[in-house]
Amino acid sequence: MAKLRAEQLQASLKKELKPVYLISGEEPLLAQELADEVRASARKQGFTEREVLHVDRSFDWNLLLDSANAMSLFAEKKIIELNMPGGKPGTEGSKALVQFCDNANDDNILLIHSGKLDQSQQRSKWFKALEKLGHCVQIWPIKAAQLPHWIKQRLQQAQLSADPQAIEILCARVEGNLLAAAQEIEKLKLLAEEQHISSDLMNSVVANSARYDIFDLADKALMGDAQACTRTLQGLKSEGTDAIPVLWALAREIRSLNQIAHAQDQGQNFDWAAKNAGVWDKRKPLVGAALRRLNKAQLELLLRKANGIDKAAKGMRKADAWSELMDLCLCLCGQNSLHPSLQRLSLSL
Template sequence: MKLRIDQLGAQLKKQLAPVYIVSGDEPLQVARCCDQIRQYARDTGFSERHVYHVENGFDWGDFLSTANSLSLFAQKQILELRIPNGKPGDAGSKALLEYLSHPSPDNLLLMITDRLDNTLQKSKWFKALEQVGVFIPIWPIESGQLPGWLAQQLKVDGYRATPDALSLIAERVEGNLLAASQELEKLKLLARDKTIDEATVREAVSDSARYDVFQLLDSALEGNIKQCVRILGILKGEGIEPPIILWALAREIRLLSHLSRQLSRGMARDLAIEQSAKALGFVPFMLKRRTSLLEKAIRRSSERNLRQMLLYTGKIDRCIKGLEKGNAWDKLLTLTLNLAGLPPIQVIN
């Protein structure tokens, strides 16, 4: 069974399925969807939870052993498989098919993956799981839908926002729902009578004691090393999650790389900005307001250096997920300072 995320609540109330596959690249929606499933399962007696991170060399025998055994107190259990690339491999495919050959009503299988392409959705193991369970593909929210999504999040907690305020928030977060969620939490503290208007949003933006990821980006494009170090330290102290900062940096670097290629081919600046905005999901007029900053960054960064920075974002992502050793904040600082003009990063795969 295939469902939209907004259909999940009704399905859970009707009947808890034995298998749920949650797939998508939007971390906030994926997390909330999984939380909803876990909470409903706990409320219906699934008091144990086993989490498996599927990587190279993963022991599928351990997973099957847990699935086929009962605890001392015969409690129901959630078996959570996290497979980032959505590819269990031959051993995993066999294990999943074996699991389905004698499923226990005391088990709930929750599989979490990045977006599954059509090839993976045609695989034997996926079809078998989907046939007995629920598949929830999660798609990014389009820019035109974001104000409505923001309004709905506020409504849940008894707040409202004017259309202008919603548009301004949407413009600032540019599709990142993690950033949007944190922005809403800050704005709730400033809301008067639980209403957020444009002045409230601008007040939060203009607060000199408050820094955000977008100011970090502008400081990096400007080449202001000291300001980058200062803002990144403040963001860390305020509890901003590393994935939000990485998302913003990676998106900015992809934009610079795309723009650099277009300009090197002789394309006019305004047309290059328009095409890059369309290709990468930016708001065109916002890029035009930052033209001088973008040009400054492109002049000091070669296309090779930009490619190396993009490779480095992958290392940081693996570090955040615990798949690679290192301090994510140190690596974020290295990437930010490289973007600001310090010596290029050399990434060795």
């Protein structure tokens, strides 16, 4: 299965239609649009029937094989869509996917929707079987720094342009939510009297559709972006998010930083220490930036602070968990709101 970038899929579909397409990643809008491209191309070539299967813990993998072997009364060719959010088919699923590939025919196209696949999953037997037949398109999230360019491209596709300030306004309003950004651009197409969007028009049209994400909060804290970190944490709180999962995500990063710092003190280089701590290559710049900002004593204090917040969230300590989560985030960003001695005192209360 040749690995394609998202922007390469359309050109590939024009050349040849493969029997298998695997779209993996965690950005719903991009995944949906890529799947639409596959469906449109398949329909042009006579695949007029579509069957959708959803994989969960009780899923019967025989349904996939039965669907592939079933003769249709209404169409000769069929798209079989397999929604597999976890990306792990298990033992029975792996066997079924391998069997599907061994008996693939020209009357079926298998379109698999999956969550993010790690390296072990890409080395699995079922993935290798699919690899021989079709294409894999891996979707990477649009980072905050990439969002203005992405919005500019979407505006151009809609035959619109916008002031840089207008694009910044839309970025701030839909932070991380590509679907909301696409919807706002569709709205602008209808409401804009001219093709150029000013900041005033953008302000009056777009809604506040920010999507706040716990793991994005951890990334912003590692990045040292105190303003974005504060906004995201406040958004999570206003959406009714439980404090415990937020703490878990931040504490996990603090433990990794602490582990790497100790390993470096013992003579290990950063890359090896980060690997042993389970840090992916793509996240190493974030982790490295945080370690340059925080020393070992600060990291030890952050661990104690996280433990104190855990007790507060569980009612074992008199303190406001969300207020202390904010302080924890600011400390991770390198902006201490209290002197270390006062922080230790607050933890003893």
